[in-house]
Amino acid sequence: MPHSEVILISDGPLPMDSPVRKIPFFFRARLIDMAKVSPKTSGEASVAIIELLGSSKPGMSALKSSWGSIAEIPVIGIIDKSDRREMTQAAALGEMDLVDREAPLALLLHQVKKYLKTDILKDLPKDTPERTAQAFSKANAFLETLCMSAVSDASIQIRAMEDSAKDALSAIDLEGLLAWMQAVESHHSPTYSHSLKVAGLAGAFARHLKWSEADCREMVAGGLVHDIGKMRIPLTILDKPGRLTDEERSLIAKHPVFGQEILKPRLEVPYEIKRMAIQHHEYLDGSGYPNHLKADRISQKVRVMTICDIFTALTEERAYKEPMPPRQAIAMMKNMGPKLDQDLLRQFSDMILDRVFAELSRPVSAAGGGAAA
Known part of the structure; x- marks a missing residue:
């Protein structure tokens, strides 16, 4: 999910059966009416995608007259290759790559990524250990496939999830939690970065609690998957560089329900x-969401995930807030009293504050704004 913006061009609202409707879940994207394309509306976009389904003669005429506004960036046209009218329309506009509307979504995403040329490894701190860098790359690749699963009928790649969890846990064991947290802090997507941090914390905490190898790996995997419901929310909201509106915050609060919808049939x-994905916002006193569960219905692993998720949200940098120092975050969580498992929190505090991890109170520069907690 690169920083670069993709502009989506359509003659009016995007058709319901257009694959272009799914682009905003993977990239920062903005819709422009075909008749309003101009240097001002296209801005500094890196890629343009034109949906030709339902385009009218006036819309096409307006787009052709302003073609120079987008011709300097790569253009992808979405067409039905068996439809002569759409093929003729595309040819009349100018040079562009054509993707068939019925082609797998992965093909369109691959085409967009080819032009955005995002390399997550180039932003890693220069002293990132090799195993940590490799595990980071593999976990990021899994998150990309997870996003595909969340917004389409693609299968969740369980083997990739298990391999990512195994490699991340091994990297943390050998090269340290701090190295992992600093590496994933560099990710350009605050949403991905958050999941990677929670995964690392959850695995390290399970190790601290002396859980079995299988349970430790499951906690890492749970951290990677815990926010899968957010992958049904457009990035313009998830990674918004500023405070959310009430409507946007309400939508984000539905992510555990979205997660349940995605995972129930899997x-x-x-x-x-x-x-962990459905219940990580539940509190022991029943005041959480989405189902107001109480302590006897919240498992130990969910309790651990909740602690790691809250700590990560508090200590992350956002465009509208400074990161909270670890000691202050722990104090705030202790003040949550019966909402959290305070015995587990004490042990989490011992792990965090006894480590060099406390140095994260002076984080590397965060990768972007982002309003999603």
Whole structure:
């Protein structure tokens, strides 16, 4: 999910069956009416995608007259290659790559990524250990496939999830939690960065609690998957560089419900990982969401995930807030009293404050704004 913006061009609203409707879940994207394309509306976009389904003669005429406004950046046209009218319209506009409307979504995403040329490894701190860098790259690749699964009928790649969790846990064991947290802090997407941080924290905390190898890996996997519901929310809201409106915050608060909708039919996903995704905003006193569960219905692994998620949100930098120092974040969480498992929180505090991890109170420059907690 690169920083660069993609502009989506359509004659009026995007048709319901257009694959272009899914682009905003993967890239920062903005819709422009075909008749209003200009240097001002296209801005500094890196790629343009034109949906030709339903385009009218006046819309096409307006777009052709302003073609120079977008011709300097790569243009992708979405057409039905068996439709002579759309093929003729595309040819009349100018040079562009053509993608068939019925082609797999992955093909369109690959075409966009080819032009954006995002390399997450180039932004890593120069002293990032090799195993940590490799695990970071593999976990990021899994998150990209997870996003595809969340917005389409694609299968969740369980083997990739398990391999990513195994490699991340191994990197943290050998090269340290601090190296992992500093590496994933460099990610250009605040949403991906958050999941990667929670995954690392959850795995390290499970190790601290002396859980089994299988349970430690499951906690890392749970951290990677826990916000899968957010992948049904456009990036313009998730990574908004400023405070959210009430409507936007309400939409983001639905992500555990979206997660439940995505994961319920996925029999291949372990039950405890599903619970972490659906219940990580539940509180022991019943004041959480979405189902107001109380302590006896909230598992130990979910309680751990909740602690790691809240700590990460508090200590992350955002465009509208400074990162909270770890000691202050722990104090705030202790003040949450019966909402959190305070015995687990004490052990989490011991792990965090006894480590060099406290140095994260002086984080590397955050990768972007982002309003999603």
